[in-house]
Amino acid sequence: MTPVVELRGICKSFDGVPVLLGADLEVVPGEVHALAGGNGAGKSTLMKILQGVYAKDAGEILVAGRPVVLASVQDAKAAGIGMVFQEFSLVPSLTVAQNLYLTTEATSRIGLINDRDSRERARRVFAELEVDVDVDATVADLPTAYWQLAEIAKAVAQDARVLILDEPTASLARAEVDALFALIRRLRTRGISIIYISHRMDEIYRIADRITVLRDGRSLFTRRLDDVTPAEIVHGIVGRPDNGVLSNRPRESNGGEVLLEAINLSAGPRVCGVSFQLRAGEILGIAGLMGSGRSELARCLFGIDRLDAGEVRIRGRRIELRSPRDAQSAGIALIPEDRREQGLVLEHSVADNLLLPQLATIRRGPLLDRRAARRLSQTLIDRFAIKTTDPDQPVRRLSGGNQQKVVIAKWLGTQPEVLIMDEPTAGVDVGTKAEIVAIIRHLAGTGGAVIVISSEFPELLAVSDRVLVLRDGAVAEQLDRAAIPDEDFLQLSVQGLRP
16 A cells, blocks of 8 residues: 655754654555654654645655655645644634634735635534534633644545544543544545554553654554553653552651642632642642633632632631742742743743743843853752753754753742642653653652643552542542542542442
């Protein structure tokens, strides 16, 4: 069978630093081909070359057996290649139909846009995909799952024969993942090939036919999923055997003092009378469906959202949380859910991002001490093993996992007593997940307290001493980790289906 897309010996460097060193990928018609690798392995760069975003330095690209030059995104579209990025490309203020045909709208004789034609064509696309979406709805008013569906429909509407999905389930609940997988299977039956980028082994085994693993810019192997074990894949990604770091390790019961106490916290419709205690040395997991109030609770505890009622105490003393500065002064730090939108200034350097919460410590009168700034940023880069060519490198150039390390490092550099982490392992490879889990355990082991909010239940159960289940903005259950036998048990609790 002639591959629908083939990449041979692809090389790419940025600022003299090699990212791809002869990577290969072959995708046949109608298959779901998983692409895996550690953060910085070159996955996104390889796909952006296929999408025409970056120009390759060397190598060859073939579409349907013929060499092609993909010098732009338009060239890739013309070749039948579409991509749904982790960061959505939809315009929130436009309708679904307007987004599907943005820049390709039908027009009247005098050049006016024919919105009726766009709506009718959009309805036909969603009907073919067997997906129920209101094409007249404004995208900003839709849940994240519908943004994902609209992105896929947009690519299909442009006659994509190869669809690249980059971490498509990172923001989806389990039911939404099931719906997405059903759609992928329907696309496959139509002969559309899917390149599926993911760090989640369970999803790869559910949906993919073959897998290619990249490491250090090279293709390590391509295998059928039936012929390779998860342990072999993990070994290929991280370069060492899985040592079980993501499995639960029971810790000694810590009877430390209560560091943080939340008493009847309420804020808007998503936080409704939440109460809990967090002790020194404890890791508290928070689970819940999207919309259950998990992130909103974190925002309240960090002073981003104002409380309507209730109080927060640190070591028994009530504190006012009018701003993040109040929270930081009280020894609270937050790793936000969306690192790119909420955790980083993408156009600034790695060093600048690391230093933002600590500018007061390196100020000398009205000016910053550049030598002290350089020492502090390099110390954090070394301590958290951030892979960067230089502290002055723009943080947007780092891989997703290393961007996440920058966010974690900059807040741990403030030495908080209470660390809140919202989806800390989303979109990072298994090696980086293991490093983040180790960071969480170390902080708790040295007397700090950690709140971990996560929809990735394996990681949540690996680190938590207790789990708080939120439902409709309120605490539905508090469970000791020892009382949770497996992920299915926790899933039923989150869904409110456990007897």
